Amino acid sequence: MKKRRISAFWSGCLATAVTVALGTTVLAASGQVTFNFANVAVDGKTTITAGTTITAANGQQVPSSILYTDAAGGKTNYLPIRTISELLGVEIGYDSATKTVLLGEQSAENTSGEVYWQRSVDGTSFDYTSERPLTPHTDPPAWSPAWLPDGWGLSESSGSTSWSSYRYRGDTGTITFRCEYPDGGSVGASVRYEQTVQNCRQVTIQGQTADLYTEGEKTYLVWEGQDGILFWFSGNKISADDLIKVAESVQPVTGQMPDLQMTWAPDGYTKYERVARGNAVQETWLGPDTSFTLLYAAVPLELPDGTPESLQVNGVQAQYWQAEEPYESDGGSMTVNGEAVEGSQAEIAGVTVSTGTIVGPNAAGVNTLAWTDPDSGIFFRLHGTLDRETLVRIAEQIQ
Structure with missing residues (x-):
């Protein structure tokens, strides 16, 4: 089971449930909050009775449910996360490094700290190689920047089932972005001077350590994501600060593009x-x-x-x-x-x-x-x- 990220609002509700007084009703800024209002049933069997509280692991009594009534009269019920995990029979944990509540098994992502990509240097060349056995993929990695400098646009797209590449162009420069599964591939580049490779410095991108190479108008930025995907940027005539900002905006693409087709083409094409x-x-x-x-x-x-x-x-x-x-x-x-x-x-x-x-x-x-x-x-x-x-x-x- 892949790691499911629970929003900060849920964890905020849990913290509220622990710290507020256990009165029946309190007023919120724009509505009303009622504690212990609802029964909870799982598979037709009542497991929590309205009016009761729950004993937390530290012995403190906390609300079994929270009912929020907004200013328009709409009602929303909330349950503590630990209660949800117990009712569904899944483990619960908390990753303090990423501030993530973890429900269920976490083996699908690289939470062990294993490094899938190894960096190697040979003079003026640097490469990132994954020796992990090939894994069949039906869909390519789908990530892309959510921010580009003003005037920049997508120029070209390419890839296979194991990697995706996008090329962006601005008024004077270009950016190539590549994301690749750790399936035995290798990504690298050669620069003009050995000093460029030797002076590689590390920056933080989305909580991960990234390698930054700069030489004249050329900039490279490389890091490995938590799930082992390699992210690679090469920029020409774009500042390192702007390239870092583009990298910070990289996020998974949700949804699918419509499958549009050309129903006519000129003869001979x-x-x-x-x-x-x-x-x-x-x-x-x-x-x-x-x-x-x-x-x-x-x-x-x-x-x-x-x-x-x-x-x-x-x-x-x-x-x-x-x-x-x-x-x-x-x-x-x-x-x-x-x-x-x-x-x-x-x-x-x-x-x-x-x-x-x-x-x-x-x-x-x-x-x-x-x-x-x-x-x-x-x-x-x-x-x-x-x-x-x-x-x-x-x-x-x-x-």
Whole structure:
């Protein structure tokens, strides 16, 4: 059973139950509090009778229940946490380091203090390696920053079932964020000077010790979470203080993005890759020698500089940025066993291989179409070498 975190309000109620006088009713700031008001039944059997108190472990008498009546007349019943644990037959504990009330078994998370990732240094390189046996995962780790500096947006998303990666871009800099299960993987980087690695300093991120490397305009920030997930940030042209602030905001993503699909694509284009992780979905299609990409997310997206053209996509206000310069094709050629293959696809050992240039959102020859769904608040971006009319047609048939 995974650790369940009980809110501070519950523990506050427990503290109140221990310290207040055991009168029948007291007045709260905006309502009324009544003690020992309710019966409690488990599986049809009354286990606590109204009007009775409970003897705590220290021998003190505390209320068996608390009834709070708010100013509007609404009623809410509260029970002490220890009573809940006894009624449900689960163990109770308290982790003073994290100020967490623990109910039930806690073996699912790394509460033992075991370190899953080992740091190694070789000159100007540093690596974090997990030697834990591979564990099959059906879902990738879903964490993302809740705060970014003004003007920053999600640029790209990638990953597998064991790791997720997001790239963010601001006016002048970039941030790459990666979170990875401890499944035998390795994450590392090389810098220019050995002194950068030697001068690595430690900072605290969300109560965990993190390694901070700085060299010129480049900054790395790495730490292991309580459940063994490795968190890795690399920032370019962003201050260490701002990167630490972004890291402090990292939190698990709740909920799922809608499974939207493109129901139409231009002739000659085939789906190359679809990456869905956390609060973002990215899908890339390959054409004869280039590509287009759809990215939609619950967070703002990176958009081109300059003044866009306003237009409509299914009645929704959208923005279109024309490419800075015409796209130049490289022919999309492919060679198999030393021989040129005509077209953009070939079958090798029963596997269909496609070739084409995957253009990034910052390429000079890329056109961009962006809009925000007014109902869901989801941000959309289509970018590629296709013309405006084709991008709009694709957008209007996303369902």
